[in-house]
Amino acid sequence: MDQSNGYETISKNFMSLRSRSNIGVATVHDWTATLSPNGSVLDVGCGHGIPISGALIDQGFTVYGIDASPSMIAAFRFRFPNALVECCAVEDSQFFGRKFDGVIAWGLIFLLSPDVQANLIRKIALALRPGGGFLFTAPRQACEWSDNLTRQKSVSLGSDAYRKIINSEGLTLVDETEDEGQNHYYWVSKPSNVANKRDTERADAPLVCLDVRQEMIYG
Numbered sequence: 001m002d003q004s005n006g007y008e009t010i011s012k013n014f015m016s017l018r019s020r021s022n023i024g025v026a027t028v029h030d031w032t033a034t035l036s037p038n039g040s041v042l043d044v045g046c047g048h049g050i051p052i053s054g055a056l057i058d059q060g061f062t063v064y065g066i067d068a069s070p071s072m073i074a075a076f077r078f079r080f081p082n083a084l085v086e087c088c089a090v091e092d093s094q095f096f097g098r099k100f101d102g103v104i105a106w107g108l109i110f111l112l113s114p115d116v117q118a119n120l121i122r123k124i125a126l127a128l129r130p131g132g133g134f135l136f137t138a139p140r141q142a143c144e145w146s147d148n149l150t151r152q153k154s155v156s157l158g159s160d161a162y163r164k165i166i167n168s169e170g171l172t173l174v175d176e177t178e179d180e181g182q183n184h185y186y187w188v189s190k191p192s193n194v195a196n197k198r199d200t201e202r203a204d205a206p207l208v209c210l211d212v213r214q215e216m217i218y219g
Helices: 011-019 025-032 052-058 070-079 114-127 159-168 197-201 212-218
Strands: 040-044 062-067 084-087 100-105 128-137 143-146 153-156 172-178 184-189
Touching: 011 070, 025 052, 025 100, 025 128, 040 052, 040 114, 052 062, 062 070, 070 084, 100 114, 114 128, 114 159, 159 172, 159 184
Parallel strands: 040 062, 040 100, 062 084, 100 128
Antiparallel strands: 128 184, 143 153, 172 184
């Protein structure tokens, strides 16, 4: 069963297209200014690491990557041999059994079903250190569309629904912005002075629309 939402099949095409685009890098640079310098960042749906993980590594962050495409993980390991990566569906990953200063999900959330999206945000809340940040992309409006590359269904829950999920996990939606490719970002933080209830309860637990993917790649 392909757990990569169709991206393993078109991995060569995707890597070729994404490697020629720096869309999103400027926003990621702005986001990292809110994180602890030289901290740890988990890139969920990291792909082959270009350009997002590469930008994080260049800024001195220790990057951990997760992606379900074997071809893209192999390319990631080739480019960044010192980074820790796992070939796994994000919903099945244990997130390396550790916590992070930041988590980023660029071009991933909306590829998942609504229930999996909510569960992933819950897992990320548990994996964030107090004071940590979470950045993800998804359209502001609630909508469904067919992915331009894989033709599989994509779903955005919309800003209001994402805010409710984020708040329910003890996180705060700090801001929403767009980049030069019209990708919509949700800037989320974990308060440094408020413990996530589930951190205590599960301390020993493992851890109609534009084609957004096309906009992300080409701008």
